[in-house]
Amino acid sequence: MKILILNGSPKQNSSTLVLTWEFMKGVNENNEHQIESVNIVEKKINYCQGCLSCWIRQDGHCVIQDDMNGLLDRMAESDMIVWSFPLYEYGVPGPLKTLLDRTNPFLKMRMYSDGKRFFHDTVVDLPKKRMLLSVAVVSHILRITLHH
Ligand SMILES: Cc1cc2nc3c(=O)[nH]c(=O)nc-3n(C[C@H](O)[C@H](O)[C@H](O)COP(=O)(O)O)c2cc1C
Structure with a gap:
């Protein structure tokens, strides 16, 4: 699998990232995955x-010319993100929230419903x-793995 680690800590030596890499060492003990990481604050x-x-574009990219389009490509190519x-005021640190906002090009305007909820194409x-x-x-260290 292609695994992309998005490090959202603004701190120079993120404790979270140390723990993340330790966990990923276990995930990749057979060396079968391609893992790379991005420090969001450096982008x-x-x-x-x-x-x-x-x-309007619907091509998975943004009109703003900065590092985000490259990151959108890398996220799109990844099998796992x-x-x-770290938790900041019970939410995500600002740079990560900015990145999340900029993932909107992955959505289309059109919506559909399963009868209960509405979803974007x-x-x-x-x-x-x-x-x-x-x-x-x-x-506390919280680790929540979501599988589909
Ligand atoms: C601005 C700021 C806000 C924080 N808010 C919370 C919080 O709401 N809840 C919490 O448990 N810890 C909070 N913390 C503590 C961090 O989550 C904790 O220091 C974390 O381990 C730092 O991880 P890092 O080394 O990967 O940046 C906050 C720290 C900072 C600097």
Whole structure:
């Protein structure tokens, strides 16, 4: 599998990332996976400007010319995404939230319903990918693995 670790900690030496890599060593003990990581804070990712041009383009990319289109490609190509981040005020650190906002090009404007809920059509169906959340807080380490 192609596994992409997104390190959302703004700290230089993220404790969360250390734990994430230890976990990934176990995941990759047979050396069968290709794992790479990205430090989100080192990337130039501007705020989503809410223009929704991505819903007109429908090509999985954004009109803003910064590092996000490259990251969208890498996320789209990955079989599994590992979200590694510390809890900040019971949410995600700002740079990671900015990245999440900028994943809107993976959605299409058109929506459908299963009778209970509404869903967007997708260019890239991010929730269908395997995901691992690696979250560190002050005194607890939470590991939640979501499998599809
Ligand atoms: C601005 C800020 C907000 C934080 N908010 C929370 C929080 O809401 N809940 C919590 O348990 N820990 C919180 N913490 C503690 C971090 O989650 C904790 O220090 C974490 O282990 C740091 O991980 P890192 O080394 O990967 O950056 C906060 C830390 C900072 C700097």
